[in-house]
Amino acid sequence: MLQVWALDGIREITPGDDLVGVILDALTEPLHDGDIVVVTSKIVSKAEGRVIRADDREDAITRETVRLVASRTSPTGHVTRIVENPLGIVSAAAGVDASNTPEGTVLLLPVDPDASARRLAEGLRQVARVGVLITDTLGRAWREGQTDHAIGAAGVRVFEDLRGTTDAEGRPLVVTLPCVADEIAAATDLVKGKASRRPVAIVRGRGDLVGELDLPGARSIVRDPARDMFRQGADEAYAEGFAAGRAARD
């Protein structure tokens, strides 16, 4: 049995807040060894002071963009940009968040969410041997809508490695690397909600995934662009190819 619930009554977070204390204060029952504490990146960013002045969200996205992956202009003139952010994560807004922030400011992602997760896990492990995930909401290729994903992890396995295991007929399993960190992140979005202030959830029932603090972080989920068949949008790749084809006259 997996149990997933969100903590109520977490107050507005401001720079310098001690999130470990905030989480422990909001618990209505003690953490158990093997629990996974799942924290929305928004409050980690706020605690770490990642709020910047920005007249314009688009300008902030540009500054957080390491690489433009794809862009499209809608008939109404709205430009959607899919970009790689400094963490290597491909998303629609480089992790720039303009909701639930003071007017004229935007929130950037934590500089190093794996390190943030580790600090949280170290603090919370004074109480119980928990794992920590930090999440962000991301769109997907090929599918409408968004789901929550893990962008930081500490003390919890991000992949359940089934390579080398066999099916009931004794043949190797072809699907081999379930990204349990993203699955846990997705599960907690179902209890956190988006409009409500419930940025922390607890997952109980997969203590087998909880381990040492030096397990690989969520950075290991990000695919190396060199290995990524979708490292660039189709239109952008076509345009580059077209220009190269034109220039390739003999």
Place this chain on the structure above:
Amino acid sequence: MLQVWALDGIREITPGDDLVGVILDALTEPLHDGDIVVVTSKIVSKAEGRVIRADDREDAITRETVRLVASRTSPTGHVTRIVENPLGIVSAAAGVDASNTPEGTVLLLPVDPDASARRLAEGLRQVARVGVLITDTLGRAWREGQTDHAIGAAGVRVFEDLRGTTDAEGRPLVVTLPCVADEIAAATDLVKGKASRRPVAIVRGRGDLVGELDLPGARSIVRDPARDMFRQGADEAYAEGFAAGRAARD
């Protein structure tokens, strides 16, 4: 509180099996109104007789391919093909499953998983007003590993539509369309496992998502390729562009 658990003791499914009966027999406690019953597509395919002879999994993938999206040959000669299957779903193997099937056979996806989900929901609603999801394991662009996704749905909202709602400061929420069906599918993979025979899970605690049987199905999650910036792999789009650029030289 969200509770997620898998049903134990579901026997091997063969063509013609009544899955509603199989699920009801495996329950250790009664279904509640508002529960969501999440079924791995593999047993739906088996019950619907979607097992075909195939000397070769690659050959079966070719036959199930509507459109080649991208392909890559590894240094060892292994070809990975990302294809669109007849359901519009983009995945690495067109939904062709060669694990846990009799030797010399492969399993295809249900012909119409939304219709399969609806038949299951109609049957299970003799007992309680539940929603039904049918899941498949899919890889993702930009991220390593796989997670479970919803490929069939009945009686449950696949998106939680937050468009028009506002944040705590009264501004419109930018992230607007959480794909709760995929998040529920992901959550259940955490209890179903892959190597074990636990293909059915129950999710309790989001009865607000359960509704009429004619709600849009999981087909509505699939993005129209015309709207998809990643409808084709970067290498494939570049090559097409290059050829067109060459041809346009003179």
